[in-house]
Amino acid sequence: MTSTSAFRKAALVGTLSALIALGACSKPAEKTEAAAGATATQAEWGALSDGTKVQAVELKNSKGVTARVISYGATLQDLMVPDKDGKAADIVIGYDNIEGYEKTPNYTGVTVGRYANRIAGGKFTLDGKTYTLAKNNNGATALHGGVKGWDKRNWTIKDVKSGGDAASVTLQYVSPDGEEGYPGTVTAEVTYTLNENNDLTVSYKATTDKPTVVNMTNHSLFNLGGIPATRPATDAMLKIESDAILAVDKVLIPNAELPVKGTPFDFNTPALISERITSNHPQIVIGNQGIDHNYIIRGGVTATPKLAVTIEDKTSGRGMTISTTEPGIQMYTGNFLDGTIAGKGGQKLTKYQAVAFEAQRYPDSPNQPKFPTTRLDPGQTYTQTTVHHFYTVK
Secondary structure (H helix, E strand, O other): OOOHHHHHHHHHHHHHHHHHHHHOOOOEOOOOOOOOEOEEEEEEEEEOOOOOEEEEEEEEOOOOOEEEEEOEOOEEEEEEEEOOOOOEEEEEOOOOOHHHHHHOOOOOOOEEOOEOOEEEOOEEEEOOEEEEOOOOEOOOEEEOOOOOOHHHOEOEEEEEEOOEOEEEEEEEEEEOOOHHHOOOOEEEEEEEEEEOOOEEEEEEEEEEOOOEEOEOEEOOEEEEEEEOOOOOOOOOEEEEOEEEEEEEOOOOOEEEEEEOOOOOOOOOOOEEHHHHOOOOOHHHHHOOOOOEEEEEEOOOOOOOOEEEEEEEOOOOOEEEEEEEOOOEEEEEOOOOOEEEEEOHHHOEEEOOOOEEEEEEOOOOHHHOOOOOOOEEOOOOOEEEEEEEEEEEOO
């Protein structure tokens, strides 16, 4: 079992790495240029059913970490990370080709918008006007931007940088006024940056021409043991910098703040995820015998990323810290993966096979004034930065 001291050391490294990643600069490169240090290579990655070409950009550093981002959904399609013996494996679930992402969408690795997570009743009011959204989650709530949210749009690759300490790709999507019921034309960007310190930084910005709400996140589901999975992702030690979660009702809308102390949601001391989701706690049961809850991260909204999550797979030795500017992390233990969809290598996507940590504002914020605001007005810029730092433990 990994010691608490190892977690503290990894956490410190992750926090420093986040600051390094934010300050990293890189020089422009040709789309297929091989450069010293981190590199970025762009190529076609198939086509959608209407013939639209999908692009992929592969970011690679000299330490053996590789991230492939595709333009459809601005999606993290593949993430290769070495284990304690130096053997690299993909650690995110998804699909081997564009057909999988288009025909069987399952929020695997995608950029979520305009609003990540749930909005109660598919409605919210802004400046006295009520906006109606699709209730695309069990007919009760609006989820992840609607029927055709930003995860189902083919983004434009705006910039690719390569060489030196970091490589990056920036993608852009312009969401028209009224799309999926949301007001305002929103221009959104997401940038993935991989540096030589094994930091994968995902940063966002958005502007609008009318008052609206914006809440973006990345919906990667991780299994640090590797994909195709041979073990549940919940067979990992987890630490979360949080004293409370948002308890939810039967349709997973927050209705109270619940201190984690004395509950299976308390990961202030590292614990095996699998040991917690066997609990009969009412909130675990509501989550389909798992966690699908927003953790309130200490520090709230911050200008620079703060440590939020540390997770280690005891068998492979892979570890990951997540640092973010956001006040919440929606943890999801893959409770609703039911084996009906096949992912990479034809492997069925099953319960607990992967775990998500979605950095974001709180669910249903537009309807709950006490929550951190998700309102965006003309002249303002929405920003969000989340850093995933990878390391190994012998």
